[in-house]
Amino acid sequence: MSWAERALGELLERAGAVEARLEGRWPLYADPATGHWTTTARGSWTGGFWAGLLWLRAIMGGGPADRAAAAGRTAALAPWLQADTATRGLILWYGTAFGVMAGDASAVALRDHAARTCLDAYDSELGLVPWGGAFGGSRELARVDGLPGLLRLLRLAGPGGEAAAQSQLDRQLGLTAGERELPPAWRALPGGAWEPYPDPPPGWSRTVGWLSLAVADTGDGDRRRALLAHPRVAARFAAGSPAAPLVRPGGPPDTSAAAIEALAALKLAAWTGRESGAAGRGGAAPLRDRAAGVLRELVAEHLRGGRLLDGCYDADHGVATRHELVWGDFFLAVGLAVLTSAIDPFAC
Template identity: 75%
Template sequence: MSWAEKALSEVLERAGTVEADAGGRWPLYADSVSGRWTTTARGSWAGGFWAGLLWLRAIMSGDPADRATAIDRTASLDPWIEADTGTRGLIFWYGTAFGVATGDAPAATLRDRAAHACLDAYVPELGLVPWGGAFGGPRELARVDGLPGLPRLLRLAGPGGAEAARTQLDLQFGLTAGGRRLHPAWQALPDGTWHPHPDPPPGWSRTAAWLSLAVADTGDGARRRKLLAHPEVAARFAAGSPAVPLVRPGGLPDTSAAAIEAVAALKLAARADQDEAARLRDRAATVLRELVSAHLRDGRLLDGCYDLNHGAATSHELVWGDFFLAVGLAVLTAAIDPFVC
């Protein structure tokens, strides 16, 4: 068993233990020392990652009981369909993708309903599904962390959904990567223009990660080249660059951002030419090996930062960190196709 296979097995075993102890609540983040989880009743914006992690566990184990657990968790995402949030792409794409890929009809139905709900929430005047008001703050925001999964979900809603997906991706990419610095959040103004929003701030650890993941999923070669040419993105994928980005310059590390970047690099590699593919795959392998050797303990990816500005879970195990680490390891070991989720 390789180091990657061993680490994947540890993460999935940990997920099974946590699920058995969760009592139907949704894990969000865990203290790095005690391992104690902070949970939510409905899963928040990260519930799809927990359901997705349980699906990956079921795929790898082949155990019908594990599959039944994943099916039940996915069904429990249903209340988020009508929630006013742009994070429905995160919730419903990653929460249903493995189920759909393995023939689970309820997961496919849930994903289809979510796709049409997202299209209903699309605002043509803004050119996107806005961030929404479910988590407080201004609702007419374009935030890069609401982008992954959403274009793929919208495309399932027919021609109108495909057009909305293209427009949303064009808008968010242009706003986020239009200058030399990546700006993760923008607010719509009454005159139809966009103004940078301070939260999350420029320099945020997950900006390049979320943007790269969304672009990797498009298969658009021109956009991929433009993404990889951006100075901040190029720095993150460069050989020799620190494997784990800081939440902000001089701040704490964020292993969850590194795990997202590794998955994005593997997806970008799958549709790149031979030399670029080798470079990106080597970068992903380097990042994953560093995460496993320096930050993984008993199946727990430590040192992730949820929200530094508000002092929330600043050095913790994060559910999406575990999810993307597991997906990255599964892709690296050829256990799954890069685009199954």
Template identity: 55%
Template sequence: MSSGKAGWAELALASVLARVSVTADEIGPRFPLYADPDTGSWTTTSRGSWTGGFWAGLLWLRALSTGDPAHRKAAADCTQRLRCWVEQDTATRGLVLWYGTALACRSGGDKAAGDLMEEAARACLASYDAELGLLPWGDAFGGPRLLARADGVPGLVPLLTHAPGDGPAAAYSHLTRHLELCLSENPPRPAWQAQTQGSWTAYPEPAPGWSRTAAWLLLAVADGLHLGDENDSLRKAAGRLAALRLAPDARLIPPAQDARPHGPVDTSAAAIEAVAALKLAALARSTGDEQAGDRLAVRAHLILRLLTEVHLSPTGALQDGCYDAERGLATRHELIWGDFFLAWGLALLTGLTEPFTM
């Protein structure tokens, strides 16, 4: 354990990963979704829902940290249990099948995970709708199929680039169409429904002011910029989103809904934003913009430090995440994706992994 300025991050990461081991023992072959803030007991799913990739990603981070073959096997086994999502009609395949495989491919080249990633990329490309310019939200979770939603962008952008042929073009179109729609209102509207003749209308759920809208879009924009896009539109979108969430006067941890500034907060959104900021900082520095890189990195440090000092339980659970404020579902809970992005942010600060896994 180093005694330098990242010492707090190393201690926090060790705590989060210790919690991963406790969770793994508790849930067995199931997937954790959210945990009660008082008891720590998990609500689980059999197939992982849209969050299964984050559990696999946490297991891979644990394996990277410990080097334990048993931990690597547990991560590899969990990743293969995500295969059932390859052909499901949902844009959240990006969340499931990118975050569930990318760290595996980085950490020693798990071939089975790499094969799953390639299979998923081809399946997602096959679901791309050229007329809409995106891969629709889908009907796997019910509701209208032809939606564009902010949470259907992250993960899917880098995943699509692994599909041969038109994959990179589809990834760029998917990202820019969502940015065009979501950023057409202020605050950004996270969901739109396709109509006839190429038009779109606002969809009410999630509502504008949702905590994770800008966070998911920032994460996707960072990945889009990393993939080498030369169009200035992504940089403008990144600047606009950063002004919303990464500006010095923005709350480090956003409310779950802007309309309820004194209601529950959402630590999971803050953790996503921290990772996005570290990615954007790395990109800025790679182009010689040290000032922007430092500003973004400082913002990410502040977020991660606050999360670990105020919202991380003694057992390593990131609490005060809000699954769904509108429905009153898990409004101050440990959320599996909150744990993942906190762990990833801390892993970036400590040098365990890199901003862009592939």
């Protein structure tokens, strides 16, 4: 058994043990010393990652009880269909993808309903599904964490959804990647203008990860090459360079951001490898090597007993700055499953 397979097994075993103790609540982040989880009643914007992790456990050799637990969690995400938030992509795509892969009819129905609901929320004047007001703050925002999952759901909604997804990605790429400091959030102004929004701030640990993951999921070569040409993005995906979210002068590391970037790199490598010609095949190796190196570092230095530590929930407000995060566990597990060829890079 390889190091990656052992680590994946630890993560999935830990997920099963945690689920047995949650009594229907949803994990958000866990104390690094005690392992005690701070939980929510409805799952917040992270609930889909927990359902997805349980589904991954079920399809990776789990029994009927594991499948039932995963299906129950996915069904419990249905109230988020009506929430005014672009994070429905994070919740309802990642919460259903592995259930759909497993042939769960309820997961298929929820995903299809989510696709239509997300398209209904598209604002043609803004050119995107706005961030929304479900979690407070300004509603008419373009945020990089509003891209992953949401774009894939939109594309399931037919030609109109495909056009909406393209518009949203182009809007966010034009705003974010058009600036050297990669501001992760922008606010709409009257007359069609936009201005950087201070929350999350420039330099946010997850900006590159969320943006790269969304681009990788499109398969669009022009957008992929344009993003990877940005100097700050290029530095993050260069083979042999430090895992940037783990080396953050003046702030805590963020292993969850590194895990997201590793999965994005594996997906980018898969697309590059599928391109015709020797250049496409050769270009995939550095990206895959980069992903493997980051995943190995996460496992060797930050994984303890199936817990990915040193994730940063909210550095600005000092919330859970060195903790186990539910999405960190999820993206590490998915990255390891892709690296070991247990699942397809685009299974979720």
